[in-house]
Each structure stands twice: as structure tokens, then as C-alpha cells.
Amino acid sequence: MSEDLFGNTDLEEPAGTGGSLSGAAHGQAPLAVRMRPTTVDEIVGQQHLLTPGSPLRRLASGEAAMSVFLWGPPGVGKTTIASVVSRSTASRFVEISAVTAGVKEVRAVLDRARRELARGTSTVLFVDEVHRFSKAQQDVLLPAVENRLVTLVAATTENPSFSVISPLLSRSLLLTLRPLTDDDISALLDRALSDPRGLRTPDDGLYRLTADARADLLRMAGGDARRALTYLEEAAAGATAVGTDEIGTAVLEQAVDRAAVRYDRDGDQHYDVISAFIKSLRGSDVQASLHYLARMLEAGEDARFIARRLVVLASEDIGMADSSILPLCVAAAQAVQLIGMPEARINLAHAVVACAMAPKSNAAYAGLGAALEDVRGGRIGQVPVHLRDAHYPGAAKLGHGTGYVYAHDVEPHGVAAQQYLPDELEGARYYRPTGHGAEAHVAARLERIEELLGRRRED
Secondary structure (H helix, E strand, O other): OEOOOOOOOOEOOOOOOOOOOOOOOOOOOOHHHHOOOOOHHHOOOOHHHOOOOOHHHHHHOOOOOOOEEEEOOOOOOHHHHHHHHHHHOOOEEEEEEOOOOOHHHHHHHHHHHHHHHHOOOOEEEEEEOHHHOOHHHHHHHHHHHHOOOOEEEEEEOOOHHHHOOHHHHHOOEEEEOOOOOHHHHHHHHHHHHHOOOOOOOOOOOOOEEOHHHHHHHHHHHOOOHHHHHHHHHHHHHHHHHOOOOEEOHHHHHHHHOOOOOOOOOOOHHHHHHHHHHHHHHHOOOHHHHHHHHHHHHHOOOOHHHHHHHHHHHHHHHHHHHOOOHHHHHHHHHHHHHHHOOOOHHHHHHHHHHHHHHOOOOOHHHHHHHHHHHHHHOOOOOOOOHHHOOOOOOOOHHHOOOOOOOOHHHOOOOOOOOOOOOOHHHOOOOOOOOOOOOOHHHHHHHHHHHHHHOOOOOOO
16 A cells, blocks of 8 residues: 555555655655645746646646646756646646656556546556656557546656657647756745745744855756755755854855856856867867866856857868868757757767867868958959850850850869859969868869869969
8 A cells, every 4th residue: 555645545556656756745855855846836947838828737737638748958847847736636646757667567557547537536647757668668658648548747858759659749748848047046046945845944044045155056056956956955954064054155065075166157257168168179189178068067058059169160170171070060969959968968078079189170261261351352253154154045145154164074083174263363262271181182182173273383
């Protein structure tokens, strides 16, 4: 026999189905558990999902029987929303952890839900970390969701489009949770400091969180509410141990056993660190590059911002010296979008090491700059007549295309020796390859092409 969240003691759920909500209602529960909202209105953040009449509000109030997938990074409120649903709805609430429950346990839960539904009681089934379910386990859920035997609330940190079978996903509503802002986390800290469920003592004693410690805590939390409250709880315990009610930076650092990262995402430190990061990559210092990457990630920098800078660097500073780096960085950026943090840090590290170790050349970037300088300076000229479009009526009378040599007809090298630049720019040289990495081969090929085009090399 076991007790559910509503105090019923006649429920016999199979072993291995409990998750993070099971057995959490006790005085020794972690601060992050004790501070879970009990109503929809107490939820911090995710306002785009909580507007009046929204599916989430209707689900929590029992007005709608729909299955939903809650997708978002760790610590943004997926389990919290499930907890609110469990308290707000009159339905029976059952939780399964995809880490511990197998097909047998899932079938047992669904069989019980079928019996309860025959008696007039519906079931809300919360599956935590649903992306860990195998295809077979998800297949077992499908008929129950399709026939509304249960209302499924599933939480995942991975994109359901890739981790959940499409028939199950198509029968459910996908709700994307956004990362919590610093203001959201700060509001949670204030609530934890003043609420009797949190750190406020029975005699109204209050802990004081200094401004510097708050800033460090927000940065170390990185948008993760659970992490922020865990750090705050440990820091409060540390303050008590030394006989003070003030939680300062020193107490916070000692409590979480790590240095507070000095990094201001909106100020000079932001620009200084990203500048040092790019310059370390450009300078081929892989150790420094990884240091600044770690520094930004620990400070809660947006991983997508870092990925975008790597894509730019791949062409600006590596270019033709190793053309494989650009698609690698693009793939890393896509992985960041697909996987999200914290796992995407591995993809970023891969790209950072590749960028730092690659041969460097800014010749393509510099070549474009030189060409733009000519264009902006008015050195444009007319397109040579033989290169102009000859497909429209009357073009032939104007001589367009006359004398044009189709390069593929030229044997054996496929390079057509004819004028391509306007008269005013004939002889201009923008791209000047280096001898670094693969660009050394490009330089040799360019020299041969210039000879075939009848141009004299001018260094």
C-alpha cells in the first residue's frame, strides 16, 4: 500500500514507478522541493504558457483532458508544472520515472488507470525524462493516450521531435518552456528567503543575501531554478555554521565549493571575455580558448551566442586554410539548438578545439574587404559585353554574349582565358592566399589559373 499526493492509501502502484515528486512532502525535503508552487499563479516564468484560457491553465484547473509534452532545459519548471497539476486537478495523479520504470510497470499503471476510469476517476500520468523511454515503452503508452485512458504530462530536456515516436507526439500538445531570466530566479530567491516553507525561521529570523552574493548566485545558477535554490540552501547552512545571518560572496563560494565567476553578461566583462575567447582561438591557443569557453558557460552565457561566434570565426580567421571547420561549426550550432544545455557544452568544446588547432587564414575575408573598398569607392565599371545576359529578346542585337567561351568546353583544364573583370578593374587582385594548411594547395592552384587566364602575377 502507498499514499498518493492526495492522501489516499489504497493505491498499489508497481515498484519502480516513483519519481521526483514521490515522497517529497516532508520537512527535510530540499529547499527546491519545499518551494514548489502549489498553484498556477505561483509559477515564476513561462508566462507565454500561462495566459488566461491557455491549455496549461485549463489542464491544471481540470477543465481540459489533454496530453502534453513539456520541453525545456533543466530547472525551468517542468516538474513544478506537473506538481501544480497534481494539486489542482481532481483526477488521480501517478508519476513514472523513465529512468526506473520498464514496460511491465507502465502496463501495470495503465491497467490500474483503466479500472479507475470504469469507476469514474480519470488519471493524470506524469512521465519524467520521457526521452529515456524506449520505443517499446512509448508504444505501450500510445493507445492509452489516443483513447484518453490517461492524460499524459511528459517532461523532457531533449527535443521530442527526435526522442519521442511521432504517433505519440502527434496526439499530444507540445509546450516549449523558456529559460528563466535573472529576474525570475531573483524572485524565487526572495520567496525562499521570506516564505515559512523556505529559509525563514519560526521566530521570523531572516537571512540577508548581499547584492554581490545575489549577482554571483544568479550567474552560477545559469537560469536553473533548482540549482539556484540548492546553492542558496547550502549557503544559508554555511552562514548559520559561522554564526551569521548574512549570506555574502565568501559564504556562498565556500558553501558551493566553487569560485563565483566574475562575469557580467551586460557589461564590460561580457565583451572582455568574448574578445579574449575569439583572440585565443585566432592565436591557436587551445588551452586559453577552453578556459574562456568554460568561463562563459559557467556564467550562464547563451550557448547560441557562442556558437554563432564560432561560425563567424570559421570563415573570418580559418577560411580556406581548412574549409572543413565551417561545416563543423555550423553542425555545432545546430547541435546547440537541437540538444540544449548542459549537453551542448560538449559540442561547443569539440568546435572550439577544432577552431583553435586549425591552420589560420583571413585571406577570403580580407579579399572581400578589398573588393568592397573598390565598390564603395566607385570603382565598378561595366560588365564586359560577352558576360552579359543573352537570353532575352534583343540581347543578340546588342552583342550580349558574343565571344563568350564556355569553360567546360576548354580542354584539358576547363579554364577559359577571357576577360571577367570590368575594364577599370582589370588586373585587380583581391584574394591573396596564404601558405597555411590547405590554402597552400589553393595558392598553387590559383597561380596556375592566373597563368591560364593570361594574367601576370603581381605580389
